[in-house]
Amino acid sequence: MKKPDILQIGPYPAWDQEPLDEAFAVHRYFEVENKTAFLKQVGSSIRGIATRGELGASREMITACPNLEIVSVYGVGYDAVDLDACRERSIRVTNTPDVLTGDVADLGVAMMLCQSRGMVGAERWVRDGSWAEKGLYPLKRRVWGRRAGVLGLGRIGFEVAKRLRGFDMDIAYSDVVEKPYAEGMTFIADPVALAERSDFLFVTLAASAVTRHVVSKEVIAALGPEGMLINISRASNIDEDALVDALESGALGSAALDVFEGEPKLDPRFLTLENVLLQPHHASGTVETRKAMGRLVRDNLTAHFAGSALPTSVL
Known part of the structure; x- marks a missing residue:
């Protein structure tokens, strides 16, 4: 046949x-x-x-x-x-x-840890001799016990939240409706309000015309100069121009990104920024x-x- x-x-x-x-x-x-x-x-x-x-x-x-x-x-x-x-x-x-749910959630949490603790820069600090010449690496920020927001509590968002519980984090989420399985989490319908109460904001939404740029200039501003944005969903969920502007000006503290508009040819401004962790869209990248x-x-x-x-x- x-x-x-x-x-x-x-x-x-x-x-x-x-x-x-x-x-x-x-x-x-x-x-x-x-x-x-x-x-x-x-x-x-x-x-x-x-x-x-x-x-x-x-x-x-x-x-x-x-x-x-x-x-x-x-x-x-x-x-x-x-x-x-x-x-x-x-x-x-x-x-x-x-x-792929578990692996994507793993990478999102790993990016949060890596960026918050400055692990890429710290590794470079050892390799280039700065540790021996300059002494201790500059202090970074803790993760445990802080406030996390999950934008989109579907399969991946829920797995991220489960992992964050292990860090004793105060977890809130935003979705179309309150989820019955989100025990111990705070429901906040408005993404701006969610960002405002978050130290770390995870974007785990499925992408659609409705969610395009849901992480708007207003959401980014609400996350603020001490906040971190972690995207393991789709680039279209974020207003990328507003994101780069905020990272450049310091209006947003930092970001950890696995997806980009026009990837793999991402906005070259990202490559000049020290406050963003860049990953090559490999959240599901395990054998x-x-x-x-x-x-x-x-x-x-x-x-x-x-x-x-x-x-x-x-x-």
Whole structure:
């Protein structure tokens, strides 16, 4: 029986690529230079798209595949997929939630610790001889016992909050509605008010048109010159221009960021700032999680073409 034709938008590790190639007829979009011509050539045969969260699938790409049935996203975020275009043609969309939740939460908390205690600079202080020449490293700020805000108490936000409890932190959160599972946490509906009472503000929202720039200039100002912003969600959730301005002026104390507008070509102003920790969008970047994500991408595709229920559908 003929294997279903799949359009692969970005590369996967070998442990995912090999079983994907075995199960499907894979057309590697990311390997060709003339992508428009490539889509004209293979588009009519494509029944599925295998993509990554940050790459998604545009309306143009979806339109070029008239027999498309499913878009399977390697990642929890699917905001880069044109959902309206998929709805219009009843195209299914899946993602890979849960399997990456713990690792993303881990990195968010690690970034908070690393930035608050100045660990990157301190490591450099040892390596460049400053410890021997200049003495002790400048004092930094503690984490335990302070106030944390979690903007978006979904899967990842809740796991972040669970970890913060281990530091005896005073935890508040903001979401659309109060969550029954948020025992011991304070619900604050307004993101500005949440930022105002937080020393550390974690952004763990799913990205959408509604949440675009929810971390506004006002939220950043409320967090203030002693506050830290940690983003392990999507860059679009933050007004990045306002963020850089506040970091430059000292209106915001510091930030720890795993995502950026236009990544990997981020705003060059970030590279000149000492009060921001920069990470290369790798919150889910462990061997264990990436293997589980790849397996779930294939499981969704396999289930669809077998006529079975999709393990993790979003549309």
